[in-house]
Amino acid sequence: MSSGPSSGSSRERILGRVRQALADVPPSEQPGEHPVPRDYATQHGEHTHSATVGLLAENLADYRARVHRTEAPGLPALLARLLAERGARRVVVPPALPDGWLATAPVELVRDSPALTARELDSIDSVVTGCALAIAETGTVVLDAGPDQGSRRITLVPDHHLCVVRTDDQVVSSVPQALRRLAPARPLTWISGPSATSDIELERVEGVHGPRTLEVILVAGDPREL
Amino acid sequence: MTGTYLGMPSFPRAADASTRDHRLRANLRRATHTIRAKRDRAVAELDDWVQLRAAGAAVKDRTLRHLDHYLVQLEESVTRAGGTVHWAADAAEANRIVTGLVLATGEREVVKVKSMATQETGLNGALAAAGIRAYETDLAELIVQLGDDLPSHILVPAIHRNRAEIRDIFRRRMAEWGLPAPEGLTDRPADLAEAARLHLREKFLRAKVAVSGANFAVAETGTLVVVESEGNGRMCLTLPETLISVVGIEKVVPTWRDLEIFLQLLPRSSTAERMNPYTSMWTGTTDGDGPRAFHLVLLDNGRTDTLADTTGRQALRCIRCSACLNVCPVYERAGGHAYGSPYPGPIGAVLTPQLRGLASPLEESLPYASSLCGACFEACPVAIDIPEVLVHLRERVVEGGTVTLRGTRTVIKPAKRHATERTVMRAAGWAFDHPRVLRRGQRLLARTRGLHPGRLPGPGRAWSDARDLPEVPPESFRDWWARTRGGSGRKGEPS
Ligand code: SF4
Numbered sequence: 001m002s003s004g005p006s007s008g009s010s011r012e013r014i015l016g017r018v019r020q021a022l023a024d025v026p027p028s029e030q031p032g033e034h035p036v037p038r039d040y041a042t043q044h045g046e047h048t049h050s051a052t053v054g055l056l057a058e059n060l061a062d063y064r065a066r067v068h069r070t071e072a073p074g075l076p077a078l079l080a081r082l083l084a085e086r087g088a089r090r091v092v093v094p095p096a097l098p099d100g101w102l103a104t105a106p107v108e109l110v111r112d113s114p115a116l117t118a119r120e121l122d123s124i125d126s127v128v129t130g131c132a133l134a135i136a137e138t139g140t141v142v143l144d145a146g147p148d149q150g151s152r153r154i155t156l157v158p159d160h161h162l163c164v165v166r167t168d169d170q171v172v173s174s175v176p177q178a179l180r181r182l183a184p185a186r187p188l189t190w191i192s193g194p195s196a197t198s199d200i201e202l203e204r205v206e207g208v209h210g211p212r213t214l215e216v217i218l219v220a221g222d223p224r225e226l
Numbered sequence: 227m228t229g230t231y232l233g234m235p236s237f238p239r240a241a242d243a244s245t246r247d248h249r250l251r252a253n254l255r256r257a258t259h260t261i262r263a264k265r266d267r268a269v270a271e272l273d274d275w276v277q278l279r280a281a282g283a284a285v286k287d288r289t290l291r292h293l294d295h296y297l298v299q300l301e302e303s304v305t306r307a308g309g310t311v312h313w314a315a316d317a318a319e320a321n322r323i324v325t326g327l328v329l330a331t332g333e334r335e336v337v338k339v340k341s342m343a344t345q346e347t348g349l350n351g352a353l354a355a356a357g358i359r360a361y362e363t364d365l366a367e368l369i370v371q372l373g374d375d376l377p378s379h380i381l382v383p384a385i386h387r388n389r390a391e392i393r394d395i396f397r398r399r400m401a402e403w404g405l406p407a408p409e410g411l412t413d414r415p416a417d418l419a420e421a422a423r424l425h426l427r428e429k430f431l432r433a434k435v436a437v438s439g440a441n442f443a444v445a446e447t448g449t450l451v452v453v454e455s456e457g458n459g460r461m462c463l464t465l466p467e468t469l470i471s472v473v474g475i476e477k478v479v480p481t482w483r484d485l486e487i488f489l490q491l492l493p494r495s496s497t498a499e500r501m502n503p504y505t506s507m508w509t510g511t512t513d514g515d516g517p518r519a520f521h522l523v524l525l526d527n528g529r530t531d532t533l534a535d536t537t538g539r540q541a542l543r544c545i546r547c548s549a550c551l552n553v554c555p556v557y558e559r560a561g562g563h564a565y566g567s568p569y570p571g572p573i574g575a576v577l578t579p580q581l582r583g584l585a586s587p588l589e590e591s592l593p594y595a596s597s598l599c600g601a602c603f604e605a606c607p608v609a610i611d612i613p614e615v616l617v618h619l620r621e622r623v624v625e626g627g628t629v630t631l632r633g634t635r636t637v638i639k640p641a642k643r644h645a646t647e648r649t650v651m652r653a654a655g656w657a658f659d660h661p662r663v664l665r666r667g668q669r670l671l672a673r674t675r676g677l678h679p680g681r682l683p684g685p686g687r688a689w690s691d692a693r694d695l696p697e698v699p700p701e702s703f704r705d706w707w708a709r710t711r712g713g714s715g716r717k718g719e720p721s
């Protein structure tokens with residue numbers, strides 16, 4: 001799918017124009033040499049780990065995510081309750097969500113796979129996933145399409161997303177700390193609160209296209225063994 | 227089918243009309259003041275804002291000073307990750323490339339994520355001419371598209387419309403574009419958003435091709451980043467089989483780590499949030515997840531000409547946050563349409579004349595679309611000294627001089643004297659009709675005095691000598707105007 005020969009010559013033309021435009025830059029200057037002061041903070045304030053988790057909960061709630069906390073053994077009962085409250089019948093889950101998480105929930109499970117069409121997804125009530133990490137200062141959960149998170153679209157099309165965060169090892173304070181732990185080669189989705197728009201007279205409305213309800217479950221201990 | 231910026235009147239003339247539109251002004255005023263107050267709080271939360279801002283500016287400068295290096299590196303990384311890179315020297319070429327790519331898929335419909343680059347190139351019109359229908363999926367862009375309108379704000383393109391107008395547009399036009407508006411649609415924002423959700427969902431679920439822009443492109447890794455709120459971006463970026471991203475060459479950042487700066491600066495500056503609801507990052511293609519084909523179209527379209535101007539170059543740092551619009555007293559009154567391009571407000575006043583060249587009375591008038599109050603510079607998260615560039619461009623307008631136009635060094639003549647005078651007079655005439663703008667401007671002008679030429683240079687000199695306009699502030703603008711406008715006939719028209 002080449003766009004024809006014009007593209008090759010445009011490449012040279014554009015790069016040539018760039019070089020000509022930069023006549024004022026000393027030829028000896030290497031790209032990394034132009035100074036970038038990085039004296040900004042790597043996190044804002046010093047917090048104990050539990051205060052950081054508290055900040056995450058607060059900031060998530062501030063952006064209208066529903067936040068729940070539990071110890072690992074309580075996770076299946078909590079998930080079952082939240083799905084029941086919502087009346088969810090069909091739930092899509094990533095290929096490697098621990099089996100125990102939804103073992104007690106009376107719902108039909110649909111496993112994510114490339115064969116699942118977008119239309120099929122649209123008929124599903126809820127999605128349950130883990131995450132790659134969560135950022136306290138911004139109230140963000142980050143998904144990296146890992147086996148307990150599935151493809152990007154499963155957390156997008158259903159109207160209700162339940163996202164499980166392990167507070168022991170998945171919470172960081174800040175954006176700089178998060179980027180250090182994430183792998184750029186994976187597709188990444190950063191989620192801060194449910195879908196929202198302020199396009200009509202700046203009045204915030206939740207949910208235009210993404211899930212209108214985001215529930216984040218902060219779990220202490222290790223729920224992977226469930 | 228959609229509005230066009232071609233043939234727009236010069237700024238003062240357009241502004242003159244829009245400032246008389248009271249509904250527009252009320253919508254705008256409410257909106258910009260609301261965003262402003264929220265933004266101040268969001269920025270105040272970070273005690274290292276000053277350092278982040280300096281770092282952001284420096285990373286962009288590093289990139290711009292070695293743009294060839296980073297573009298080649300980006301091309302390599304994207305290609306390695308399974309994407310295809312195309313280069314477009316101008317709008318026509320970008321449109322040709324995108325149209326060709328869409329036609330090659332056999333599809334005749336595309337869904338679009340809000341993108342200023344494709345507004346700039348007029349892509350929707352080019353696609354329509356090739357028999358391809360482009361659906362805007364951002365709620366505000368949808369309102370603009372259904373209303374045969376043009377965006378008027380970077381972040382909130384339909385900021386000039388109120389809820390009743392939006393309801394009317396939905397009722398009138400949705401059926402032509404797909405699912406009609408629900409019976410008895412009210413003007414409650416929640417109902418309007420729900421109507422848009424239903425209308426667009428149908429399109430998302432069947433779309434095979436999407437077109438997007440990008441907020442950042444990381445040279446080191448080949449990662450593209452789109453920052454959004456609604457999820458329409460995620461829909462377009464992940465559901466279709468083919469994704470085509472049209473990205474200005476200035477959007478490249480050198481390293482993955484650099485994102486830590488911009489992902490803190492951008493959301494707080496634009497939506498006044500700690501973080502926008504959704505950020506998508508993708509690197510080429512991923513098996514079994516998202517599009518199977520990814521095309522990156524790198525767009526020049528005047529950017530290298532802007533790069534060649536060592537004073538004006540800083541405008542390419544812009545991360546399109548819209549903070550400068552929301553603090554600008556001129557934008558607040560004039561509205562975005564008066565700027566005659568997808569880039570309104572202070573950044574539009576410096577970017578448009580550079581991207582297009584000082585080619586017509588519109589571009590010549592834009593550097594005057596400012597009170598030089600300096601609020602835009604203070605707000606800008608990448609510290610673009612917009613007043614400095616404005617003054618520099620004014621000088622070009624009145625004195626002429628060397629500029630780079632489509633890669634060639636060209637000497638431009640001073641703007642025709644009568645044209646310049648009319649431009650300045652109109653801008654002034656308009657501003658003097660708005661005393662609040664002037665009072666604020668005068669207060670802040672004192673801080674940026676060094677940026678104001680004592681008198682207009684070149685052919686403007688006779689004009690400025692006769693009217694002590696640029697002198698700040700021995701006689702206040704208002705007093706001066708009260709004293710002199712009587713002799714000048716109708717408002718804005720020199721006698
Ligand atoms: S010029 Fe600065 S303030 Fe204005 S939109 Fe660009 S980055 Fe934001």
